Amino acid sequence: MAEHPLAVIQETDPVFFDHLSQAHRFVFTDGALALVLVSLLLGKPFRVGLSFSYVGSLLFLAVFGSIFAFGAYLRLVGKIGVDKAAYVMLLTPIIALLLSTVFEDYRWPLAAFFGLLCIVIGNLLIMKKTAGRRRKPAPEEILDR
Numbered sequence: 798m799a800e801h802p803l804a805v806i807q808e809t810d811p812v813f814f815d816h817l818s819q820a821h822r823f824v825f826t827d828g829a830l831a832l833v834l835v836s837l838l839l840g841k842p843f844r845v846g847l848s849f850s851y852v853g854s855l856l857f858l859a860v861f862g863s864i865f866a867f868g869a870y871l872r873l874v875g876k877i878g879v880d881k882a883a884y885v886m887l888l889t890p891i892i893a894l895l896l897s898t899v900f901e902d903y904r905w906p907l908a909a910f911f912g913l914l915c916i917v918i919g920n921l922l923i924m925k926k927t928a929g930r931r932r933k934p935a936p937e938e939i940l941d942r
Contacts, residue, residue: 820871821864887916 836843846852874882891913897903 821867824867825863887920891916 870882870885873885894903894905894909894913898905
């Protein structure tokens with residue numbers, strides 16, 4: 798049986814695993830508190846369905862769509878750096894729109910095209926701006942010289 802990926806991280810890099818756990822706590826606590834505050838300010842009631850499909854979907858999204866996905870993203874940031882991992886955030890809405898177009902017969906409103914255009918232009922500007930710039934070495938790279 799394969800070992801759990803987070804167990805491997807904990808054994809190989811306990812400091813990173815501690816930071817990962819701490820990041821999870823802060824991000825999810827802050828997000829939950831922000832949602833509670835906004836819903837209270839807007840006067841919206843909390844409604845939780847008790848059907849199997851609702852609770853099952855909620856648990857699935859909480860565990861796989863949030864906890865594991867956030868952990869995987871932080872691990873990606875740790876391995877390849879923030880600049881390269883940021884492309885995941887840029888590509889996610891594009892991939893979601895394309896998948897919705899294929900599987901859900903999504904019709905693209907003008908706002909979706911405008912958002913896609915902003916992503917592409919922003920990406921081109923950043924790549925042009927950083928193309929001539931040399932990467933600063935990380936502190937451990939300087940010490941290893």
